[in-house]
Amino acid sequence: MTVSDPQAPPGGAAVTELPDSIEITTEEGRRLAERLADNRPHARKLLEVRNLSTQFFTRDGVVHAVDEVSFDVDYGETLGLVGESGCGKSVTALSLVRLVPDPPGQIVDGQIIFDGIDILKLSRSEMRRLRGRKIGFIFQDPMTSLNPTLPIGFQISESARTHLGLSRNAAADRAVELLSKVGIPRARDRMGDYPHQFSGGMRQRVMIAIALACDPMLLLADEPTTALDVTIQAQILDLIRSLSAEFGTAVMLITHDLGIAAGMCHRVNVMYAGRIVETGVVDDVFEGARHPYAWGLLDSLPRLTDTRAARLRTIEGMPPDLLNPGAECRFAPRCHYAQDRCRAEEPELTPRDGEGHQARCFGTEPGGWIP
Amino acid sequence: MTGPGAGNGAGPLVDVDQLKVYFPIYAGLLQRRSGDVRAVDDISFAISRGETFGLVGESGCGKSTTGRAVIRLRNPTAGTVNFDGRDLMSLSREELRLARRRMQIIFQDPYSSLNPRMTVSSIIGEPLDTHNLGSKSSRQDRVAELLQLVGLNPNYRNRYPHEFSGGQRQRIGVARALAVEPEFIVCDEPISALDVSIQAQVLNLLVELRERFGLTYLFIAHDLSVVRHISDRVGVMYLGKLVEVGPPDIMYAGPGHPYTRALLSAVPIADPKTERKRKRVILTGDVPSPVNPPPGCRFHTRCWLYESLGRPEVCRTEEPPLREVRPQHFAACHFAEDALRSDIGVAHLDETAKPAAAGAAAATA
Numbered sequence: 001m002t003v004s005d006p007q008a009p010p011g012g013a014a015v016t017e018l019p020d021s022i023e024i025t026t027e028e029g030r031r032l033a034e035r036l037a038d039n040r041p042h043a044r045k046l047l048e049v050r051n052l053s054t055q056f057f058t059r060d061g062v063v064h065a066v067d068e069v070s071f072d073v074d075y076g077e078t079l080g081l082v083g084e085s086g087c088g089k090s091v092t093a094l095s096l097v098r099l100v101p102d103p104p105g106q107i108v109d110g111q112i113i114f115d116g117i118d119i120l121k122l123s124r125s126e127m128r129r130l131r132g133r134k135i136g137f138i139f140q141d142p143m144t145s146l147n148p149t150l151p152i153g154f155q156i157s158e159s160a161r162t163h164l165g166l167s168r169n170a171a172a173d174r175a176v177e178l179l180s181k182v183g184i185p186r187a188r189d190r191m192g193d194y195p196h197q198f199s200g201g202m203r204q205r206v207m208i209a210i211a212l213a214c215d216p217m218l219l220l221a222d223e224p225t226t227a228l229d230v231t232i233q234a235q236i237l238d239l240i241r242s243l244s245a246e247f248g249t250a251v252m253l254i255t256h257d258l259g260i261a262a263g264m265c266h267r268v269n270v271m272y273a274g275r276i277v278e279t280g281v282v283d284d285v286f287e288g289a290r291h292p293y294a295w296g297l298l299d300s301l302p303r304l305t306d307t308r309a310a311r312l313r314t315i316e317g318m319p320p321d322l323l324n325p326g327a328e329c330r331f332a333p334r335c336h337y338a339q340d341r342c343r344a345e346e347p348e349l350t351p352r353d354g355e356g357h358q359a360r361c362f363g364t365e366p367g368g369w370i371p
Numbered sequence: 372m373t374g375p376g377a378g379n380g381a382g383p384l385v386d387v388d389q390l391k392v393y394f395p396i397y398a399g400l401l402q403r404r405s406g407d408v409r410a411v412d413d414i415s416f417a418i419s420r421g422e423t424f425g426l427v428g429e430s431g432c433g434k435s436t437t438g439r440a441v442i443r444l445r446n447p448t449a450g451t452v453n454f455d456g457r458d459l460m461s462l463s464r465e466e467l468r469l470a471r472r473r474m475q476i477i478f479q480d481p482y483s484s485l486n487p488r489m490t491v492s493s494i495i496g497e498p499l500d501t502h503n504l505g506s507k508s509s510r511q512d513r514v515a516e517l518l519q520l521v522g523l524n525p526n527y528r529n530r531y532p533h534e535f536s537g538g539q540r541q542r543i544g545v546a547r548a549l550a551v552e553p554e555f556i557v558c559d560e561p562i563s564a565l566d567v568s569i570q571a572q573v574l575n576l577l578v579e580l581r582e583r584f585g586l587t588y589l590f591i592a593h594d595l596s597v598v599r600h601i602s603d604r605v606g607v608m609y610l611g612k613l614v615e616v617g618p619p620d621i622m623y624a625g626p627g628h629p630y631t632r633a634l635l636s637a638v639p640i641a642d643p644k645t646e647r648k649r650k651r652v653i654l655t656g657d658v659p660s661p662v663n664p665p666p667g668c669r670f671h672t673r674c675w676l677y678e679s680l681g682r683p684e685v686c687r688t689e690e691p692p693l694r695e696v697r698p699q700h701f702a703a704c705h706f707a708e709d710a711l712r713s714d715i716g717v718a719h720l721d722e723t724a725k726p727a728a729a730g731a732a733a734a735t736a
Contacts, residue, residue, distance in 0.1 A: 084566040199657045229429035230593065231654045234637035238653050256567060259639025263646035282643040300571035301641055302600035304623060311578070312571040312600070318536055 029126035032117050036133060036163075039217050039248075043116035046217060046250050047073040047096070052110035054088075054095045057103065061323045065091040065105070067274040073218065078244060078251040080265035080282070082258060084297075086319060088274040089254045093220050096252075097131050115217060133163040136211030136249075138204070138240075140223035145207060146195040152179075152206050153191030159213045178209040182239060201232035208239060215247060222254045237264060258298060262286055267356065270294045273319050273330040276349065280357030290352045290359035292370070293331045329362070337363045337370050382456060383417035384555060384587050385441060390414050390450035392436050396662065409661050410436040412611035413450070415693075420554075423581065423588040425602030425619070427595055427634070431658060432608040434591045438557045441589060442474045443467065454555070472502050475548035479560035481540035485532040491518070491543055492528035498550045517546040521576060538569035545576065555587045563592065574601065595638050599623055604699075607631050610669045611661055613693060617700035625711055627702030629676035632716035652715050668705065676710055 024030055035042060054066040066088040073079050081089045094100045095107050098119065112119050119130060139145045147155060156178060157171035166174060172191065179187035182205040195203055204224060211219055221240060225233035241264060244251050253264055261268050261282065268285050270278040270293070278291040289295035299313040317334040320326075329346050332338040341362055349358040350365055363370035393407035411433040418424040426434045439445040441452055443459045452459045454470060462470060475498075478484035485494055492514045499505055505513055515525035521542040532540055541561060548556055558577065562570040578601060580586060592598050598605055599619040607615040607630065615628040626632045636651045652675045659665055659672055671677045671686040685705050693703040696711060704710055 084568060201657060229658075230595075230637045231429060231633060232657070233639075234651065234653050235655075237639075257639055258567070258641035259646075262641050262643045263639050286641060286643050297567055298641055300568050302571075302574065302594075302596040304596045304599060304635065304638060304640070310600075312575055314571040314575060315568040316572070318538070318569075 023123070023125050025123045026121055026126065028117050028119070028121040029123060032122065032126055032130060035115065035117070036129065039215065041075050041115065043113065045072045045113075046075045046115055047252075048111070048113040049092075049096070050111040050113075052092065052095055052112065053108050054091050054100055054105060055108050056105045063322045064274050064325050065322060066095060067325065068110070069271075069274075069276055070110075071269055071276065071279065073250050073252060075217070076244075076248045076250050077267065078241075078253060078265045080261035080268035081252065081254045081271060082256065082261045082268060083271035084256055084319065086322075087271040088322075089271050090222055092271070093222050093252065093254055096220065097135055097137070098127050099131075129163070132159050132216075133214045134216050135218045135220060136214070136216040138207045138211050138219065138221045138224045140226050143195065143200075143203060146203060148195050151192045151194055152198070153193075156206070156210050156213055159210060163214045174213065175209070178213060179206070181212075181243070182206070182209045183235075184209075200228055201235060204228060204232075204236050205239065208236075208243070212243060212247070212249070216249060219244065219249050219251045220254075221251060223256070224253075225260070226256070233260075240264070258286075258301065270297075273325065274322055275330060275360065277331065277361070278359045279349065280352070280354055284352075284354035284357040288353065288357075290357070290364040291331075291361045292335050292337055292363070294359075329360075331361075339363070339369065383453075384420045384422075384455055385418040385589070386451075386453040387417065387437075387441060388415050388451045388453070390437065390440055390452065391448045392433070392440050392445060393448040406662050409611050409664060411440065411447075412661075412664070414608075414611075414613040415450075416606055416613060416616060418555075418587055418589060420587055421585050422603045423590055423601055425590045425592065425598035425605040426608060427592060427598045427605060428608035429593060429634075429658060431610075431661065433611040433661075434593075434608050435559055437608070438476070438559050438589055438591045442471070442476060442555075442557055444476070468502075472551045473553050474555040474557070475551065475553040476557040476559060477541075477544050477548050477561045480564050481537050481544055482532075482564070484544055485540055487532055490529050490531060491535075494532070494543060495528075495546050495550055498547060502551050504551060513550070517550055520549065520580070521546045522572075536569075537565050538572060541565060541573050542576065545573075545580070549580065549584075552584070553586070555589070557589045557591070559591045560593065561590075562597065563594065570597070577601065595623075595634060607634065610658060610664055612669055612703065614670065614704070615702045616693065617697075617702075621697065621700050624717060626716060627696040627700060627707040627711050628670075628704045629674050629706075629710050629713075630670050631702075632710060632713060633673075633675065635716035650715055668703075675715070676704075676706055676713070680706060680709065 024033055050070050052066055052069045056063040056065055069092055081092060083089050091100060096112055100107060153172060153175050156175035160166045160171040160174050175191060176187045184190060184202060184205055198206060225236050228236060237260065240251060255261055265282050267280065268282050269276045272293050278285055278289065278294045285294060289298060296315040300315060302312060315334055320330055320333065327346055329342040332342040347360050347362045349360045352359050362368055390411055391413055392411040393409050395404050396406045396408060397403065398405040414437065426437060428434045436445060440447045495514050495517055496510050499510060499513065514528050518525045518528060523539060523542055562573050565573060581588060590598060590601055602619055604616065605619045605622060606613050609630050615622065615626060615631045623635065626635060633652045633654050640646055654673045656673055665672045667687040667689055668691050677686050691703045691705045693701045696702045696707045
């Protein structure tokens with residue numbers, strides 16, 4: 001396959017025909033089938049998410065994990081989704097590919113338009129065609145996302161065979177090509193090796209090779225380097241950066257590390273308690289944060305330039321329980337600036353200085369009380 | 372021989388000399404000893420009273436093993452650890468038990484380091500029992516006092532660990548360590564398992580307690596900014612060796628070891644402009660196995676300086692000693708002077724010295 005040319009049909013000459021296991025039962029599925037052959041853009045945005053709400057129905061009640069989240073991803077851009085554990089960033093990613101464990105989870109509301117296709121209307125088998133082919137994934141822990149009982153060569157070529165209809169040999173060649181692309185030395189010799197024979201960083205490279213096997217338009221990277229050491233993390237981030245530039249793949253990078261978001265992303269969404277609280281171009285958000293949670297997070301980071309024992313600014317308290325979020329601003333209980341209005345109603349995302357810069361805070365709206 | 376730079380003149384509280392910790396590997400049908408994992412391989416350092424010594428490095432570099440050997444939770448293969456002038460290795464069981472009252476440890480994972488079947492009060496009270504401190508009746512007051520000290524509500528004393536969040540559990544771990552009024556605490560990655568905003572809370576607590584009780588810390592972490600924040604001196608470990616030691620403001624501004632420079636350049640910085648401008652070195656490959664460490668300088672297989680100097684032979688044949696390259700600043704590199712002159716890994720520092728976010732500036736205005 002001509003990996004370097006996203007316009008060419010995947011699989012190049014080797015592709016015989018699309019696998020026939022796809023059963024088309026919906027209108028959206030028909031449109032998807034027409035678009036599987038190449039990566040030409042068909043819509044204004046690669047991904048449009050509108051009012052996405054995902055809830056978990058547990059014995060204790062309904063957990064509002066993702067609550068009316070809306071955002072776009074442009075073709076080829078890198079978008080960051082940052083926040084602390086439990087803020088809903090991973091559930092957002094899982095929702096995009098309809099992999100939320102059901103039960104107890106369910107997408108209860110909203111629209112997800114991927115390259116003009118409303119994916120919530122796809123049947124399950126159609127959805128399987130989209131996943132892997134158009135959307136690749138990298139998860140945090142490469143040990144649990146690779147199958148320990150299969151050689152990695154098989155695991156990489158599997159997706160090329162399924163989605164691109166490549167023959168066994170063509171798929172193996174493609175796997176070797178991908179493995180060398182992600183920087184695994186002596187790629188052909190290592191095709192028969194099992195995941196445990198690779199180090200953590202190498203396993204993550206294998207995951208990236210699998211994710212890119214079908215030349216996807218979107219790469220979902222959920223904490224791709226959290227389990228890795230800092231020098232290996234730098235290698236993997238560098239790899240994602242260069243591959244995304246080379247193939248024109250859009251990346252949605254989910255991370256708790258603000259430094260990674262600053263270095264990798266064009267735009268960033270800050271999530272808190274199931275909501276996006278601030279969104280904008282990285283420079284606007286990092287230098288002119290307009291939500292107290294966003295700048296609180298930035299301030300609480302120890303810096304390489306800190307002097308010893310200067311007190312770190314902290315965000316006191318803990319994130320709220322998402323069982324009953326209530327009608328107030330979700331950050332109000334931890335916010336120094338909160339006033340009565342914040343405890344009575346929840347603010348909307350409203351524009352701030354900078355293109356596309358929005359924040360969900362009454363206090364920093366024009367005429368607000370936070371300077 | 373003592374470790375480099377004991378600091379303020381007084382005898383060091385902890386003095387580690389040529390410490391080695393090897394883990395034997397047994398292989399084959401007869402389970403013969405076929406080799407060793409050289410987790411810690413001949414390191415020396417000293418920590419003065421009231422000082423915080425930070426130990427950084429990547430996983431498997433031996434920093435946690437060092438921390439454990441220093442309080443003799445793990446017996447060293449060779450070398451000595453002197454605590455307040457006494458060799459811990461020579462102590463009898465009973466003497467060691469008494470000495471342990473003066474040294475405690477806080478573990479990384481607040482989920483696995485607290486017994487889920489014990490209440491908070493018995494977790495924190497257990498060291499008091501072990502060391503026969505105070506009466507049964509005063510125990511409850513002491514537990515309440517400790518909980519208050521670490522910022523937890525004393526009424527929580529009859530709850531179980533699962534009822535607490537990660538940050539709160541780590542506070543319980545801190546209270547347990549403080550119960551016997553130790554002088555020295557090994558903090559083994561105490562905040563790495565916590566969320567960003569909670570990390571800052573626990574870090575502030577550790578600083579407050581240090582000031583209040585004059586504690587001495589050995590602070591082990593993989594995060595260079597965290598270590599810098601809390602430490603008076605920092606040691607960088609690579610593959611069982613201490614490769615650089617110095618006060619963080621000097622060392623971070625101009626590291627004398629190429630590995631430290633690579634580490635610093637790999638740390639993501641929460642500032643998009645700096646991130647775009649930074650000069651990075653991306654180390655190739657993985658850390659070699661500590662079973663068969665490379666000959667000569669252990670870092671030479673991944674070293675950018677070695678490459679840029681045209682692969683000098685001395686790096687492959689001779690192990691560089693830790694030597695003083697500037698006052699108080701030690702590095703184990705044959706070409707430390709060249710490393711010092713480089714601008715890799717530090718070019719960003721003047722940028723980030725500015726106040727963080729404009730939002731913060733606005734907030735304080």
